[in-house]
Amino acid sequence: MTSVLYDAPGPRAKRRNVILSVAFIAVLAAALWWVYLKLDEKNQLDWVKWEPFFTDSRVWTTYILPGLENTLIAAALAMVIALPLGAFFGIARLSDHWGVRWPSGAVVEFFRAIPVLILMLFANAVYAEFTDISSEDRPLYAVITGLVLYNASVLAEIVRAGILALPKGQSEAAMAIGLRKGQTMRYVLLPQSVTAMLPAIVSQLVVIVKDTALGGALLNFSDLMAAVRPMSAFYGANTIASFTVVALIFILVNFALTSFASWLEGRLRRSKKSTGAVLGAEKVDDINAAEVGGSYGTGAGGAL
Amino acid sequence: MFDFLEDYDVLGAFWVTVQLTVYSAIGSLIWGTLLAAMRVSPVPLMRGFGTAYVNVVRNIPLTIIILFTSLGLFQTLGIKLGSEDFTVINFRLAVLGLIAYTSAFVCEALRSGINTVPVGQAEAARAIGLNFRQVLTLVVLPQAFRSVVGPLANVLIALTKNTTVAAAIGVAEAAFLMKEMIENEAQVILIAAIFAFGFVCLTLPTGLILGWVGKKVAVKR
Numbered sequence: 001m002t003s004v005l006y007d008a009p010g011p012r013a014k015r016r017n018v019i020l021s022v023a024f025i026a027v028l029a030a031a032l033w034w035v036y037l038k039l040d041e042k043n044q045l046d047w048v049k050w051e052p053f054f055t056d057s058r059v060w061t062t063y064i065l066p067g068l069e070n071t072l073i074a075a076a077l078a079m080v081i082a083l084p085l086g087a088f089f090g091i092a093r094l095s096d097h098w099g100v101r102w103p104s105g106a107v108v109e110f111f112r113a114i115p116v117l118i119l120m121l122f123a124n125a126v127y128a129e130f131t132d133i134s135s136e137d138r139p140l141y142a143v144i145t146g147l148v149l150y151n152a153s154v155l156a157e158i159v160r161a162g163i164l165a166l167p168k169g170q171s172e173a174a175m176a177i178g179l180r181k182g183q184t185m186r187y188v189l190l191p192q193s194v195t196a197m198l199p200a201i202v203s204q205l206v207v208i209v210k211d212t213a214l215g216g217a218l219l220n221f222s223d224l225m226a227a228v229r230p231m232s233a234f235y236g237a238n239t240i241a242s243f244t245v246v247a248l249i250f251i252l253v254n255f256a257l258t259s260f261a262s263w264l265e266g267r268l269r270r271s272k273k274s275t276g277a278v279l280g281a282e283k284v285d286d287i288n289a290a291e292v293g294g295s296y297g298t299g300a301g302g303a304l
Numbered sequence: 305m306f307d308f309l310e311d312y313d314v315l316g317a318f319w320v321t322v323q324l325t326v327y328s329a330i331g332s333l334i335w336g337t338l339l340a341a342m343r344v345s346p347v348p349l350m351r352g353f354g355t356a357y358v359n360v361v362r363n364i365p366l367t368i369i370i371l372f373t374s375l376g377l378f379q380t381l382g383i384k385l386g387s388e389d390f391t392v393i394n395f396r397l398a399v400l401g402l403i404a405y406t407s408a409f410v411c412e413a414l415r416s417g418i419n420t421v422p423v424g425q426a427e428a429a430r431a432i433g434l435n436f437r438q439v440l441t442l443v444v445l446p447q448a449f450r451s452v453v454g455p456l457a458n459v460l461i462a463l464t465k466n467t468t469v470a471a472a473i474g475v476a477e478a479a480f481l482m483k484e485m486i487e488n489e490a491q492v493i494l495i496a497a498i499f500a501f502g503f504v505c506l507t508l509p510t511g512l513i514l515g516w517v518g519k520k521v522a523v524k525r
Contacts, residue, residue, distance in 0.1 A: 005418070005426070005444060006346050006436065013346065020347045028353070038381050113507045114500050115465035117479050122496040125486040206363070213365035217472040218483065225367055228375075239380045243372050247364050254363035 039240065049238035053245055059231065067216075067227035068249060074140060074223065075209045078147035083201070085148065086155025091185065093160050104156075111153040116211050117218065120146030124219055139222075143215035147208055154204060162197035162279045163189050197279040199265035206254045206261075213250075224249060308489050309498075317481035318502050324395070324467040324477055325506075328402035329460055335403055336410025343415050354411065361408040366469050369405050373397040374473035391476070398470035402463065409459045417452030418444070422525075447523050454518030461507045478502060 009017060039045050052059045092104035111119070124142035127133050133141055166189060174184040216225030224246055232242040268278045343354035361369075374397055377383045385396040421444050429443040468479035482499045486492060 005344055005440065007430070009346060017347050020345075021349045024347065024349055024353070038383075042381055044380060109508070110500075110504065113504045113511075115468040115479065115503060117468040117471065118482060118496070118499055118503065121479065121483055121486060122492070122500075125492040125496070129490075129492050210363075210365040210367075213367035214469065214472075217367045217371060217469075218479075225365065225371075228368075228371070232375075237380070239375050243368065243376055247368055247372075250365060250368065251360060251363045255359070258363065 044238070044240040049236065049241045052235045052238070053241065059235070063227040063231040063234075064224065064245070064249065067222060067224035068253075070140070070221065071209065071212045071216075071223040071225075072253075074143050074147070074212045074215065074221070075205065078144050078151060078208050078212075079205055081144070082148045082152040082155055085152035087159050089152065089156035090159025090163070091190075093156065094163060096181065108153040108156045111149050112157070114150070116146050116150045117214050119149050120214060120219060122146075123149075139215055139219045142219055143212060143221050143223075146215075147211055150211075151204060151208055154207075155201065158197050158200045158204065158279065159193070162193035162200070165196055165279055166192055195268060198268065199261045200279045202257060202261035202264060206257045209254060209257070210250070306494075308491070312481060312485055314478075314481065314498065314502070317476060317478045318506070320395075320475065320477040321464070321467050321506070324398060324402065324470055324475070325460075325464045327399045328406060328463055328467070331399065331403035332406035332410050332463070336407035337414060339407055339411035340414035340418075343411060344418055358408045358411055361405060362412075364405075366401070366405045366466055367472055370398060370401040370469050370472055373401040394470075394473050394475050398467075398473060398475045402466060402470070406459065406463050406466070409462070410456065413455035413459055414448075414452055416455060417448040420451045420523075420525075421447045450521045450523050453521055454515060457511060457514030457518055460514070461511050464506050464510065465503065 006013075036045075043049075089104045089108050092100050093108065095101045095104075120142050123145035124138060127138050127141055127145075128135075170188055170192065171184055174188040179187065212221070212223050213225035215221030216223040216227075220226070228239075228242045228246050232239045235242075265278055339354050339357060342350040343358070345351060345354075374394065377400075378393060378397055384393055385400070387393050387396065425443055425447065426439055429439045434442065467477055470477055471480035471483060474480065478499055482495060485495050489495060
């Protein structure tokens with residue numbers, strides 16, 4: 001165990017660690033005991049309330065699986081639509097021409113500054129007012145629109161960061177062999193940056209999956225989140241049990257995505273073919289709205 | 305055109321948003337720091353707890369956490385957080401949910417700050433004979449704090465936007481009012497523009513100022 005903060009423990013430190021561990025277990029046990037008492041007092045731990053999830057297949061076929069399906073459909077569609085949009089705005093922000101760079105930067109920063117929920121509510125109202133999408137389909141459309149608008153701008157930043165993360169020599173070399181700007185982008189920069197930003201894109205998918213739940217809570221979108229209320233009403237107010245199961249499913253789905261992203265990141269970092277530039281999963285959070293940096297400055301005085 | 309606005313308290317709604325943000329920010333800074341301390345502590349059990357908390361909470365939608373505080377904690381378990389007034393209870397429940405969620409991200413930001421300090425710094429500090437407390441307070445933490453401003457600013461911006469989720473349990477903040485106004489009024493675009501402008505005013509300056517401060521104080525390596 002190497003850490004900046006402490007050495008390998010000696011006898012005294014080991015003794016102290018044991019004491020701390022015991023104290024921590026005591027605190028944790030007390031907290032759990034309190035939770036147990038609270039749950040027991042309200043009969044939330046009765047087997048009747050948990051039984052349906054193990055014995056009654058209708059819980060799954062009526063409530064959970066259709067909900068999960070809607071959640072995944074919305075997330076997948078949002079991602080598929082947001083990706084090309086994000087790539088477009090990300091590349092446009094790296095343009096040489098301020099007439100392209102500036103408006104696309106404004107669009108990206110605007111949609112990143114607004115909560116997804118506001119975008120979803122707006123989309124829902126617009127669809128109700130100006131289109132004849134049926135009221136059953138409207139929540140799905142609204143959720144996807146909100147997610148696309150927000151995530152396209154986040155993906156635009158990921159694409160921009162992915163291209164900027166490539167070593168400068170790549171575009172310099174491309175220029176030296178006489179490629180034009182568009183060619184440099186298409187043949188040299190984009191293919192490499194796409195692999196570099198794959199982990200970041202996969203971990204953005206986690207954010208999208210989580211945000212679909214907003215539609216379930218506020219737009220009558222029948223997703224996994226929305227399944228909680230009817231489910232707990234049908235099976236005798238097993239609110240705690242329903243929430244636990246739904247939360248567990250979300251954790252499983254998102255944990256799988258997160259693990260996949262970090263596996264991908266590790267694999268890409270190790271591979272010898274790439275330039276070694278990888279935009280890690282953690283990196284997404286670090287792209288600051290304030291860093292409205294400029295274009296990809298190259299040594300030759302050009303920019304991409 | 306703007307007449308209908310007189311019937312609604314837009315500024316009041318944004319004031320609730322700001323209050324939600326400030327209380328949750330303070331709370332999650334405290335709880336997040338404790339979690340980060342656990343995650344880097346020499347006691348394996350605490351490290352395990354910190355890691356488990358962060359991984360579980362980060363993967364649950366905030367909407368579920370907030371709804372759980374209302375439907376689960378309040379309506380099922382009868383936890384009222386020391387108030388009888390529904391508005392106050394819902395507000396406190398929302399703050400509780402936001403703290404539980406945001407602290408996981410605060411913890412990760414702080415931990416990444418500690419990880420940016422090169423091991424050589426601590427080794428050099430020990431080599432010149434500083435003890436554990438001195439290594440931490442004189443060498444490691446000052447550098448860690450300085451590199452953490454930028455990431456924490458991003459968490460704060462995300463928190464500001466996340467307070468809208470409190471609308472799900474009926475806290476009368478901006479998104480809740482927007483939903484109400486959209487249902488009652490016809491000027492959809494205008495309403496959306498007002499609320500979008502409000503959030504841009506809240507988040508962009510925070511990002512610009514703290515981003516600038518973060519760059520200013522960060523340790524150049």
